[in-house]
Amino acid sequence: MALGVWQVHRRSWKLDLIAAVDRRIHAAAEPAPSPAALAAGTAQALSYSRVRVSGTLLDDRAARVQAVTERGAGFWLLVPLRTDQGWIVLINRGFVPPGWHAAGVVGDVTITGLLRASEPGGGFLRGNDPAGDRWFSRDVAAIAAARHLDNVAPYFIDADAGPDPARYPIGGLTVVSFRNAHLIYAITWFGLAALGLAGIWILWTDHGEVG
Numbered sequence: 001m002a003l004g005v006w007q008v009h010r011r012s013w014k015l016d017l018i019a020a021v022d023r024r025i026h027a028a029a030e031p032a033p034s035p036a037a038l039a040a041g042t043a044q045a046l047s048y049s050r051v052r053v054s055g056t057l058l059d060d061r062a063a064r065v066q067a068v069t070e071r072g073a074g075f076w077l078l079v080p081l082r083t084d085q086g087w088i089v090l091i092n093r094g095f096v097p098p099g100w101h102a103a104g105v106v107g108d109v110t111i112t113g114l115l116r117a118s119e120p121g122g123g124f125l126r127g128n129d130p131a132g133d134r135w136f137s138r139d140v141a142a143i144a145a146a147r148h149l150d151n152v153a154p155y156f157i158d159a160d161a162g163p164d165p166a167r168y169p170i171g172g173l174t175v176v177s178f179r180n181a182h183l184i185y186a187i188t189w190f191g192l193a194a195l196g197l198a199g200i201w202i203l204w205t206d207h208g209e210v211g
Contacts (some may be wrong), residue, residue: 027049035087049115055084057104063143064135067095079091088153090138090156095170096170114158116174117155119137158171159172
């Protein structure tokens with residue numbers, strides 16, 4: 001019974017989280033927080049906030065992270081951006097297909113997008129290989145170390161889609177979804193509790209009849 005009640009509380013928490021993320025996604029963009037402004041572990045709490053940042057893209061230190069999207073298999077193009085304040089943040093400029101190459105962006109840029117928490121370790125089946133420059137997750141700390149970057153924000157930014165939706169890299173492909181099966185779990189636990197009580201009642205009544 002207690003597990004069923006716990007699942008009900010978890011469902012309420014999940015619904016509140018979904019509502020909060022929906023508000024963040026549709027809110028006006030705020031300045032991206034600097035590394036100094038973030039306490040340890042707080043980037044996760046800001047996930048999917050709309051942010052903007054200005055600076056210079058360091059295209060020569062970009063990393064490609066394997067990805068499977070609605071556009072097919074390819075890579076996320078993660079490019080460090082040195083902000084006007086001097087700190088660095090990784091920008092996921094979007095999806096690019098295998099073999100795609102283009103000239104870097106020259107001059108200052110302003111990026112608007114969604115703040116995303118780092119994805120440490122690697123993909124579901126394979127770990128990141130910094131020595132081989134093979135990336136299966138957007139692990140900010142590992143990519144920053146491999147690219148010899150300092151004063152890096154502990155998150156990355158998924159850039160919004162550009163004016164030409166067919167031009168690579170293609171931004172704006174963030175998938176926002178949360179698994180919410182707590183109601184099913186709650187019903188299951190309550191059902192098991194009811195079966196247990198029914199079993200106890202049957203045993204008790206049978207014992208009473210025998211006596």
